[in-house]
Amino acid sequence: MSDALNYLLKARPDALSHYFAFLKDAGKHLDPKTRNLISVITKVDSQTERGFKQYLGRALREGCTPMEVLDALLMAFPTLGLAKIVWAVDIILAMNIPEFDPEVLTRTARWHDVMDSAGIEDGAVVRTECDGRGLFIYRDQQTYNVFDSRCPHQSTDIPELALQDGTLTCPKHQWAFDAHSGACIKKGNSPLKRYESRVVEGRIHAHW
Ligand code: FES
CATH class of the missing domain: 1.10.10 (Arc Repressor Mutant, subunit A)
Structure with missing residues (x-):
């Protein structure tokens, strides 16, 4: 939402709330x-x-x-x-x-061979690249949570430096994410995109 609408919503909630109710109702059958x-x-x-x-x-x-x-x-x-x-x-x-x-656009989704599963210590989060995509991977014993490194807000590619004590903070508008679950924990309202993953012969695979 624009700063102007945010301002009007705070300054004149009595008037603006009707506008937002209208927008919500207008699409309710879609x-x-x-x-x-x-x-x-x-x-x-x-x-x-x-x-x-x-x-x-x-x-x-x-x-x-x-x-x-x-x-x-x-x-x-x-x-x-x-x-x-x-x-x-x-x-x-x-x-x-x-x-x-x-x-x-014309390719169908497939499994990508991301990295050696032994390359991540239990409880750690690492950032890596695979087939042109940045990924954050969290290891919980034998489970690997693979997240897209792009911020769900405006697709900023979140760098490794943004990771601190298990929290990823996007440098652009400071949305913050739990790097273990991918949940958005500050400022925003959408989680990191998570890819299906599996381990095959000691290699982490992700599906996109
Ligand atoms: S693009 Fe990441 S917080 Fe806006």
Whole structure:
């Protein structure tokens, strides 16, 4: 939400609460995916970069695929026009979201061989890279929790230095995450993206 709306909500809650109730009610018969895609398109139409990044991140977290986002943008062509679609795609490219890579878009999910399971001590968290993706891995005895290193807020790639005493703090807007569970514990409201994992012959595999 913009600073201006935040301000108005605090200054005039009596008036603004009706606006938010209206927005909530207006989409109550839509499934979450459709609602998210419409929100993304409204942010492209108004060309609010921060809101677009935020709604895009939420749409992807809540199950929209990059192809569905691109479909929504293209379907809205009659109202957005090419310039706004290009504006949105430029932002997507600058966000460096691996799933939007044209090669990845057409590839089906598979297991990736990440690292030697003995390379992480029990109870430790390490950051590593695999096939172009940054990962944080937490080991709990024989269980490995594999998280995407990109912040669920606006896709900032969280560096190793952001890890302190089991907490990961995104350098951009300071959302903080429990590096063991991936839960967001400060400022934000969305967890780190977690990948399915398995250990095969001493190697940690992750699925994306
Ligand atoms: S990108 Fe905003 S907190 Fe990480």
